[in-house]
Amino acid sequence: MKFALMYEMPVPRPWSHDSAHTAFNDVLDQIVLADRLGFHSVWTVEHHFLDEYSFSSAPGVFYGAVAAKTHNIRIGHGVRLLPFPYNHPVRAAEAAATVDVLSGGRLEFGTGRSGTRVELEGFGIDPNDTRPMWEEALDVIMGCWTQEEFSWDGDYFKLPPRGVVPKPMQQPHPPLWGASSSSDSHEVVGEKGLGLLSFSVAAAPETLVNRFDRYRQGLRRAKPVGQIVNEQIATFTQVHCAPSTEEAHAAARECFGWYVQTSLKAVAELGDWKDGAQLGSYEYAKKLLGGIDIDSLDFDYLVGNDAVIVGNPDECVEMAKRYEAVGTDLLLCLVQPYNIPHEKVMQSIELLGRHVLPEFD
Secondary structure, three states: OEEEEEEOOOOOOOOOOOHHHHHHHHHHHHHHHHHHHOOOEEEEOOOOOOHHHOOOOOHHHHHHHHHHHOOOOEEEEEEEEOOOOOOOHHHHHHHHHHHHHHOOOOEEEEEEOOOOHHHHHHOOOOHHHHHHHHHHHHHHHHHHHHOOOEEEEOOOOEEEEEOOOOOOOOOOOOOEEEEEOOHHHHHHHHHOOOEEEEOOOOOOHHHHHHHHHHHHHHHHOOOOOOOOOOOOEEEEEEEEEOOOHHHHHHHHHHHHHHHHHHHHHHHHHHHHHHHOOOOOHHHHHHHHOOOOOHHHOOHHHHHHOOOOEEEOHHHHHHHHHHHHHOOOOEEEEEOOOOOOOHHHHHHHHHHHHHHHHHHHO
């Protein structure tokens, strides 16, 4: 199993004129350290309008800085949103290929549909259109990357014959990934021959087995959208490593619960909107969680249900082995869920790189 860093790029309030500048540069320092320590990749999201939760609204721009400051670590879109007008597929193809060229062929290209009302409504996107838009946009991007001159006449996008440049450095194209948070969409990702980015919040490793099985079922009947099939499974969890259990818990306690509750509230707002239930995000989240109150998903719940990796290096190794045992190929470590001090995040990455990663060579 390989290890990656994962970022939402949170910027806690109160904000000053340099809050975003500080947050971005802290993350760059952390990625440079991870590059030196042998982490496989770094991934960031694409989100819009989500206040403190995520300032990663222009990840492609950020990846230019990552490419310039690092040498080996791969750069992952986690993910590029494909419904329009988030991104036109030709622009997505151009921007991603530019990152691949600038980084010397280090791009991992993950895509997704978006999962919050505030974002979809803000861009005027019908949530019922996101899956067919995503599927069609993927086909357009593949054509842009692999054909000298490409044209398209689809339901959502039309392009007269054009030569799209630059082409990616990796041939025939960068590895393709698809984001999923539900069992059904895990299977769809497999059917398209994409690597799986499994974003299941507050889940113990063993609860992922059925979802991974659904993905593999999809792979067995895959009609690949790309020219190569990516059979890797990546999954995500919050991670904090410190010299002692007590120190790790103290640093992560406030942040881990805040992240899960904020994530689920945003997702529930979309479900409530689509269903027309008008329950309110907390009540809808409770419905999605089978009656669990969202406010109960605090640090103690997450630790007690083995839904995070937090502790000293030995404890982190033990927990990470459980992710490996269920079939994870790439563990996406969310190391800054909210406001853990920069120096403690740097310490966590250092401990992971020196004591945890070597146990998985």
